[in-house]
Amino acid sequence: MPHGARVLDVGCSDGALLASLRDQRGADVRGIEINPERVAAAVARGLPVVQGDADRDLADFPSDSVDVVILSEALQAMHKPSAVLREMLRIGATAIVAFPNFGYWRVRLALLLGGRMPVTPGLPASWHETENIHLCTVADFRALARELGFPILREAHLAGARPVPARQANWRADHALFVLGRS
Numbered sequence: 001m002p003h004g005a006r007v008l009d010v011g012c013s014d015g016a017l018l019a020s021l022r023d024q025r026g027a028d029v030r031g032i033e034i035n036p037e038r039v040a041a042a043v044a045r046g047l048p049v050v051q052g053d054a055d056r057d058l059a060d061f062p063s064d065s066v067d068v069v070i071l072s073e074a075l076q077a078m079h080k081p082s083a084v085l086r087e088m089l090r091i092g093a094t095a096i097v098a099f100p101n102f103g104y105w106r107v108r109l110a111l112l113l114g115g116r117m118p119v120t121p122g123l124p125a126s127w128h129e130t131e132n133i134h135l136c137t138v139a140d141f142r143a144l145a146r147e148l149g150f151p152i153l154r155e156a157h158l159a160g161a162r163p164v165p166a167r168q169a170n171w172r173a174d175h176a177l178f179v180l181g182r183s
Contacts, residue, residue, distance in 0.1 A: 157169035
């Protein structure tokens, strides 16, 4: 993150990431969050956060109003992920997207052996209690970025805290992070 960048965090939760970017990187931050309790927690940190639904309220943000738009651990909860990504890259020149990889081998194994959706540290809620509605893998996200015409500028993949090589990410990484640019 460049020092002093203008940042919008979509689905910012309690604002922990925004506070860190503000305090450590001198970022000019703002956020949008759907949950009113999380909005209150972010505002209590002194952050400019509004309550809103990213699936429809990103249209209210001006084009090119920030440098970086972040969507961390919320892509899978969006009703229209493609539309959200398009809006993110209209609002900012760069989008950072982080999400749980549903192609991770432990998820695959749990489905194969147990026949049920797994509950893991990274996916702690049962299928009927989760906010996740659009599950994707690293390969799915790469294909979506290509389909939308957004170049992947960087990507990182993790298994816990350990980095995973890009060529093995679809099955070995439990989380993925992509930096997208405009076409």
